[in-house]
Amino acid sequence: xxxxxxxxxxxxxxxxxxxxxxxxxxxxxxxxxxxxxxxxxxxxxxxxxxxxxxxxxxxxxxxxxxxxxxxxxxxxxxxxxxxxxxxxxxxxxxxxxxxxxxxxxxxxxxxxxxxxxxxxxxxxxxxxxxxxxxxxxxxxxxxxxxxxxxxxxxxxxxxxxxxxxxxxxxxxxxxxxxxxxxxxxxxxxxxxxxxxxxxxxxxxxxxxxxxxxxxxxxxxxxxxxxxxxxxxxxxxxxxxxxxxxxxxxxxxxx
Amino acid sequence: xxxxxxxxxxxxxxxxxxxxxxxxxxxxxxxxxxxxxxxxxxxxxxxxxxxxxxxxxxxxxxxxxxxxxxxxxxxxxxxxxxxxxxxxxxxxxxxxxxxxxxxxxxxxxxxxxxxxxxxxxxxxxxxxxxxxxxxxxxxxxxxxxxxxxxxxxxxxxxxxxxxxxxxxxxxxxxxxxxxxxxxxxxxxxxxxxxxxxxxxxxxxxxxxxxxxxxxxxxxxxxxxxxxxxxxxxxxxxxxxxxxxxxxxxxxxxxxxxxxxxxxxxxxxxxxxxxxxxxxxxxxxxxxxx
Numbered sequence: 001x002x003x004x005x006x007x008x009x010x011x012x013x014x015x016x017x018x019x020x021x022x023x024x025x026x027x028x029x030x031x032x033x034x035x036x037x038x039x040x041x042x043x044x045x046x047x048x049x050x051x052x053x054x055x056x057x058x059x060x061x062x063x064x065x066x067x068x069x070x071x072x073x074x075x076x077x078x079x080x081x082x083x084x085x086x087x088x089x090x091x092x093x094x095x096x097x098x099x100x101x102x103x104x105x106x107x108x109x110x111x112x113x114x115x116x117x118x119x120x121x122x123x124x125x126x127x128x129x130x131x132x133x134x135x136x137x138x139x140x141x142x143x144x145x146x147x148x149x150x151x152x153x154x155x156x157x158x159x160x161x162x163x164x165x166x167x168x169x170x171x172x173x174x175x176x177x178x179x180x181x182x183x184x185x186x187x188x189x190x191x192x193x194x195x196x197x198x199x200x201x202x203x204x205x206x207x208x209x210x211x212x213x214x215x216x217x218x219x220x221x222x223x224x225x226x227x228x229x230x231x232x233x234x235x236x237x238x239x240x241x242x243x244x245x246x247x248x249x250x251x252x253x254x
Numbered sequence: 255x256x257x258x259x260x261x262x263x264x265x266x267x268x269x270x271x272x273x274x275x276x277x278x279x280x281x282x283x284x285x286x287x288x289x290x291x292x293x294x295x296x297x298x299x300x301x302x303x304x305x306x307x308x309x310x311x312x313x314x315x316x317x318x319x320x321x322x323x324x325x326x327x328x329x330x331x332x333x334x335x336x337x338x339x340x341x342x343x344x345x346x347x348x349x350x351x352x353x354x355x356x357x358x359x360x361x362x363x364x365x366x367x368x369x370x371x372x373x374x375x376x377x378x379x380x381x382x383x384x385x386x387x388x389x390x391x392x393x394x395x396x397x398x399x400x401x402x403x404x405x406x407x408x409x410x411x412x413x414x415x416x417x418x419x420x421x422x423x424x425x426x427x428x429x430x431x432x433x434x435x436x437x438x439x440x441x442x443x444x445x446x447x448x449x450x451x452x453x454x455x456x457x458x459x460x461x462x463x464x465x466x467x468x469x470x471x472x473x474x475x476x477x478x479x480x481x482x483x484x485x486x487x488x489x490x491x492x493x494x495x496x497x498x499x500x501x502x503x504x505x506x507x508x509x510x511x512x513x514x515x516x517x518x519x520x521x522x523x524x525x526x527x528x529x530x531x532x533x534x535x536x537x538x539x540x541x542x543x
Binding site: 052054057059082083084085086087089090092094096098099100109110113114115160163164167 | 359425427428430431432433434435436437438441442445446449450452
């Protein structure tokens, strides 16, 4: 297997006293797309939110175990969660453009809000490159000053991808990025994943098994807070080792 | 006609009658509720409009017995008092509102929220006496500053609570989106959350301004009023409300006419602010900037 960009070791996540992840050990290969599938409430989102320390933002949430990024534990006491989040970007289920900002300001938001001073030309270059990478440039290049909220839902989601890419993360987490999108926008995002994995490590949570089969290299199946099975996507979808996995992907439950 | 059918139509009939009666009652209640507003406005216009002229805005009060004169000093005084009150009250109120929204469950937050709610219920004359005791007495006299502080004390809880409510309306997802970009929490709170709530917060501020612009009681103990031109922070100053009060209870017909004019001007200022709010929020509702 290729080198792991990220991995978890016995990761347990809690909401107050309730354990939502029961010790997950999993590796995420560099420059590959790893899909996490499983029924609602199985801990998929909690798992990815632990990977950039967004889990702890929820009041009462905590976790134990290790999450390694390039071999370093991101939960080590000296690590600043803000720095982790700059290296591990995230796109959420619902598109969340900042409503007070124009399209270009949204893309540059990560730079501006972090007080990173760049020249006008450099900023324009980053905005264009990020929008191109997110396959949105051609649609918005003539209206960069318009509000981000004026775009369609699918465009807004790609805007959020561009915004996440503009801060040059190494890993991109996507928490059901297509669940609020129509099939055409979904197809755009999926094409995008294939292009993005050249430069980034991608971890995508999805409810849509066809989506996982289409665009991921590896698939992890989770159920009730446990990692049931992990392997190459083709193997998971053709010859799953576990009975639960087979039942889920053939639509017998979930 | 079968019995069931007649029963059916009779029920229909009573339903319609009941509905009409209730609609009639609600319309009546609305008219009763709104009528005083228009009566007050109409009465103010009929009594005061004749005395509102250029002199009213530009001239000083005339000596007793001499006709003419205006309320220039009181108009300027109102703006000075309210402006200063905003300078003190708005930053404190907005900051406290952000704090409350960010630390919703904290013990200190709950204590602050509770005191803000209590302060909103405190009669404003009590605020006036309070500022008399802590500002006017120690500093040796009535002053613009004391009046502005009294108005700020009234504004702060109003601004705090609206700012908090408006910030809580900002979707949680926006905050998470900013945090996930590696933005520190304080920057997220200020530059994303508070910024997104800004038009709502501005609405709260303007409503608070409209509220204190019409205050008289707290100013009587603090700014005191002044028949002469003054813009000094450390001298007594007049306001439209106090001038209206003084003129309205005077025995002179000319002063009483001017009191009506002052009341009308004050009402128009407050109404203009309220309409400004409507305009502002309508603009924000379309698409933010």
